Amino acid sequence: MTRSVYVTGIGRGDGRQVIELGVMELLTRHVDRVGVFRPLVHDDGPDRLFDLLRSRYRLTQPADSVYGMGYEAAGTLQAERGTDELVSHLVDRFHAVAREYDYVLVLGTDYADTNLPDELSLNARLANEFGASVLPVVAGRDQESESVRAEARNAYRAFDSMGCDVVAMVVNRVAPADREAVVERLAAHLPVPCYALPEDSSLSAPTVSQIVHTLGGEVLLGDDSGLARDARDFVFGGAMLPTFLKALTDGCLVVAPGDRADLIIGALAAHSAGAPPIAGVLLTLGERPGPDIMALAARLAPGTPVISVPGGSFPTAGELFAIEGKMSAASPRKAETALGLFERHVDTVELTKRISVLKSDRVTPMMFEHELIERSRSGRRRVVLPEGSEERVLRAADVLLRRDVCDLTLLGEEEAIRKRASDLSIDLGDAQIIDPQTAPVRERFAERYAELRAHKGVTQELAYDVVADVSYFGTLMVQEGLADGMVSGAVHSTAATIRPAFEVIKTKPDAQIVxxxxxxxxxxxxxxxxxxxxxxxxxxxxxxxxxxxxxxxxxxxxxxxxxxxxxxxxxxxxxxxxxxxxxxxxxxxxxxxxxxxxxxxxxxxxxxxxxxxxxxxxxxxxxxxxxxxxxxxxxxxxxxxxxxxxxxxxxxxxxxxxxLRKPVNDLSRGALVQDIVNTVAITAIQAQGGTAQDAPSGR
Structure with a gap:
């Protein structure tokens, strides 16, 4: 029998897409064929979440089978023929999906201009008719912890009283400082597990591309990477340049009149220097700088968006503050952030059991990749990446950090790495950055390498030069216990990656060769x-x-x-x-x-x-x-x-x-970002040692 879980809210503003994405991640770890069903859908635009699920999880489900019917048609059917007729139609549509899949994720209604009476009851009844477990989501944004507790308790009682199989409760977008208090209070008052996810401003921050689309702006400069940046703040230019520069913040979108060339160039110059990196520049009043200014802007900060909108600063500000970021297939970093948030604050093992997910006998590529991420996270290790300024490595680091997979050390000149990361709109967060040329441990590494290679005539003076090479430095970090493993090879040859390991780490006692x-x-x-x-x-x-x-x-x-x-x-x-x-x-x-x-x-x-x-x-x-x-x-x-x-x-x-005695892994020079992510996860697991207890069987 096909199993299903119904993720539903009780109102707007709960950020439920984070939970829906997280549940889909759990399902695809264990189940070969997962279907999606959204009973009711708006007819006035794309379904961003389904597009994201389809691209991220390689779903082959036909789009027309995902939806029950449109809200407008549902309202008409309910008014003319009654709720029973509406439910009957949606149940038929659901079972058409259930017949084709092992598990179905049901996405509840969104409470946004639906014109449906008692929407909560409709979701409860549909869940019961589908035979689905229910996972209610409650909004915790801008609420005191006691208010959140009361609302979550009331939501549980509402669904429970209507006969729903409530497997857990989720409170989303809680103030970070209140999260633990909310969890403690709910645990004392609810008979099911309750998880609380804190508000993360990067999820609600719109991308520059979304701002362009919403405001009908014209892109004067900028590439796809720049347009994908999150606008985490807005800084409005009106002051003189010295005062204006002090107001800039990381990831801000600068809003200035199009004739203020000084502010435009000043903001882009600050970005180029990495102090601070900005999301872009938005020019108001339909004014466009002259060709000389635009040419200088393009040289100062290649790829950084410069956008023109027709409105003035005041109406533009009103529109900007009303835009809220949305997860979509075009914003993969938001998805990684959302999954990291979900996995840090939800007991995924417990939830998997409660929604009755049975592990498939088959092991698909996606299941194997999911398992790598899960296992590497379970026993945290530090992996050093010698190619710290390489774009693919930085993008992989972005994914690994957002998913909280392991600790990372990037090697290279710190200013160059941070500048490259800011150009790619990558937040390196807690990643450690070490420049082998100036690192305090260089002298210690030189002594160690000279000791290990003395039989080959290596002096400490020669060793001092050798260990400045990122591959040797990273290998010595692993050997000396400053990192648990190393991954390299995106731009270095296999020989350059593994020769230092042969010389420094050496083979295991029970291994003849690597x-x-x-x-x-x-x-x-x-x-x-x-x-x-x-x-x-x-x-x-x-x-x-x-x-x-x-x-x-x-x-x-x-x-x-x-x-x-x-x-x-x-x-x-x-x-x-x-x-x-x-x-x-x-x-x-x-x-x-x-x-x-x-x-x-x-x-x-x-x-x-x-x-x-x-x-x-x-x-x-x-x-x-x-x-x-x-x-x-x-x-x-x-x-x-x-x-x-x-x-x-x-x-x-x-x-x-x-x-090898300690894990070092080589990449193909054609490695994709996902290849690097997988290899880092494998390296972290190798560093954990032991054998898999709950990993998927390859039978």
Whole structure:
């Protein structure tokens, strides 16, 4: 039977989209097929939340199946034929979705110009008719803690009295200082868990793009990145330049008459210097600066928006203060902030159990990625990123910080990193920034490196120069316990990333070599491929070592290891040096680790396809069910992972290095932002040690 949860409010202004997004995140961690249903929808614009859910969670659900009917049509139907007829129609629409999905997230009505009588009762009845659990959301904004407590208690009683299965209560947008008091008071008065989320001004801050759209402005300068910045404050220019500059705040939108060239250039110059970074400049009265001023503005702060609106400062101010930020597919940073807020203040394990989410037997790529984030957050570690000024690294850091995944250290010149971050509208928050050139620990690192490499003739003077390199500095941070792991390679070569690790961190006592795996996330399972990135032509002993290491990595990430030692022949059907190497490696694995399930030599199809396995190796415990596939050489492994990635649409997470005493991981120089996020999460999990207890099975 399809399960469902109905997220509903009791009025406007509750910021419910944060909770709806958070619940969707929980569902997609555990359930393969999640549907969305919104009983009633406004007909006058796009559904921003569904567009966000569809893009973020790769939903394939047809848009016309998401909605029951429009508010206007619902009001007419209810007036002419009664509530029962309206409910009946919406129930039919819901069950059409429920038949196609394992779990359905229902988005309640929004109480905004709906013309529906007793909207709360309608939501309660729909939830009951759908057989859905109910998660009510109460607005806590601008309310005292006692008032919030009373409203939440009344909301619970209202839904409970109408027979709803209320699984928990959420109070959203509470004053941060009142949050703990609200939670304590509600826990004493409600029989279900109650979570309180604090107000976060960045969620309600409009983006510059939203301001342009609302005010009908014209973009004179600025790129997509600049238009995506949040306008966290408004500073109106009227004073002389020295006074005006003192009033600027981080992330402010400067509002000034279009003929005040001094304020325009002054604000952009301040942004360029990073003191402070601004969201942009909005020019009133329809005035446009001359071409010389515009050319100078473009050189001072490339990408920073300069916008012209026809209205004067006073009416423009009234419109600006009325705009509230909205989450949408065009504002992914708001979504990351919202999820970080949800996950910090909601007991997600408890809520998952209460909404009766059963873990799917299948493991999709998204489930695996979600699990990485969840596990890395559960045992907080610090990861150092040597390429601190690289755009993709900064964007990944933005996601990691907003989601509260781990602590970060960025290496590089602090002023340059902060300037680049401000240009990208990235708030580095509590991230640590260290410049290896000027860091107080440089001398200590030089002594340590000279000690480690003395047998190679490295002096302390030479070491002092070597450790200023970001890759060596980051590696020494890990070695000396100032960071728990390192991720690099977005702009550096693999050799530049892992050579310092070989020299400084070295291999584990039980590892002969350093090798790598890719987690290959297929449509229905996760496979582990090794070694596809490091060792060109391992001998039998090294191949056995790769297999044992890969099995340990698989187990750490929740994939039950069943090892297939791949070759061009299966069993005893072939001979030759290449097959003999794999056969010997298989025997060595069995000798060293008799507890592991291993088969080899075996062809790829016999390893993963049960029907082929029944013909070629019917008695094997691995054939047809292999989860760890060990390739005989780098040529075979690298080509195979890329072929599967491209032709099967698999998500390849890695390479993940194994065999080092402490985790260091290499990125592809073509790595996407999400690849970097995943690799940092993996590195944090490696630093935690141990094996997965509740991670998704790769069976």
């Amino acid at each position: 090798s790598s795996v890719f987690f290959m996330c297929l449509a229905d399972r996760v496979l582990v491929y090794g070694d596809c990135a490091v060792n060109p032509d391992p001998n039998a002993e090294q191949l056995a070592d790769i297999a044992i290491q890969s099995a340990a990595t698989a187990a750490q990430f929740g994939v039950e290891p069943r090892i297939a030692m791949l070759s061009y022949s299966t069993g005893t059907s072939g001979s030759g040096a290449d097959v003999d190497k794999v056969r010997k490696a298989t025997e060595l694995v069995r000798e060293r680790r008799p507890d592991l399930l291993v088969e080899g030599p075996i062809q790829y199809d016999a390893a993963v396809d049960a029907s082929v396995a029944r013909t070629k190796l019917p008695e094997s415990e691995v054939a047809g069910r292999a989860t760890v596939l060990v390739f005989p050489d780098l040529n075979t492994g690298n080509n195979t992972y890329k072929a599967v990635q491209r032709s099967a649409g698999a998500v390849a997470v890695g390479p993940v290095l194994q065999g």
